[in-house]
Amino acid sequence: MVVSMLTVAAVSAGAADSSGTTTITVGVINYVINELGNTGYKVHYWGGADGAKDADLTATGKTEKKSVGKAYWNGDEQTFTMFTATVPSGFDGYKVHNGDRWFGDDGTPDKTTAYIFNYSGDKALYEVSAEPVTEPVTVAPATDAPAEMAYYLIGSVNEWTAGEAYKLSKNDASADIEEYLFNDLALETTDEFKVVYSEDGTAMTKWFPEGTQNNYGGNGEITAAGTYTVYFRPHYDGFEDWFNGCIAVIINKPEPLLGDVDMDGDVDIQDATLLQICLAEMTALNDDQFKLADVNQDGFVNVRDVTAIQRIVAEMS
Secondary structure, eight states: OOOOSSOOOEEEEEEEOTTSEEEEEEEEEHHHHHHHOSSOOEEEEESSTTOSEEEEOEEEEEEEEEEOOSTTTTTOEEEEEEEEEEEESOOOEEEEEOSSOEEEEEEOTTOSEEEEEEETTEEEEEEOOOOOOSSOOOOOOOTTSOOSSEEEEEEGGGTTOOOGGGBOEEOTTOOSSOOEEEEEEEEOTTOOEEEEEESSSSOEEEEESOSSSOOBTTTSOOOSOEEEEEEEOTTSOOOTTSBTTTEEEEEEEEOOOTTOTTOSSOOOHHHHHHHHHHHTTSSOOOHHHHHHHOTTOSSOOSHHHHHHHHHHHHHHO
């Protein structure tokens, strides 16, 4: 769902430096980043010697967490991706937009606060500072920000923030086709992700797949929790069963299933039979089998767990 018109971010009219410019800092909620991408945001400012103009907002590589309204967001903390733009000092006001959508209320240099986020009756209050400083303000990239041109996984597993820990590697086994991979990605069935490309180590300039409402996992593609290998082809030349022609996900190790006593990946009548044999002391369970056999999680393995397995099998049939 794309959040409707008044949707974004904390805007802070930042510090005026000694060269007569002001740094404006904008935090875009990652819910919007996920839908609209991470590029193309601008500050439209007016007044002063320049009249009305736009300035590009550049990602800093930082994120911040803010608690946002109760009507829609339940007062929970949300992650914002931070951007900055430097504009001539002396402007009268500014708004944020991405070319065809305008976000939030006006921000003015003499305000001490600005209401910039609005959805379903929620408004989050953010401080706006117009205090001058003697030195230009520089924003250091986050320590886990991307450090080179590369492809990165971004999604619910990392709060939609790219970082070195989620950089894809070139798949040397694929000699004829440009292909990348990421090993041992832990996913739950509720997770979603995409792949992004960063040219300068901070700004995410391209998303795969392109567009919105097409995250991998958003339509039930992840059917089991476990550890996966993700394969990615930036030229959309994957096989027919690849997600949007660019992403393939293969499970390496599914999460163990309670009741799967024989550890073959399924819970079936053989598991109930094996547990009955073990309870009759005709064979023993190893530590991993014991954990899976304790279906009711009471710390014991007994006939109640056999019954629980039988009930699972009956419900599946």
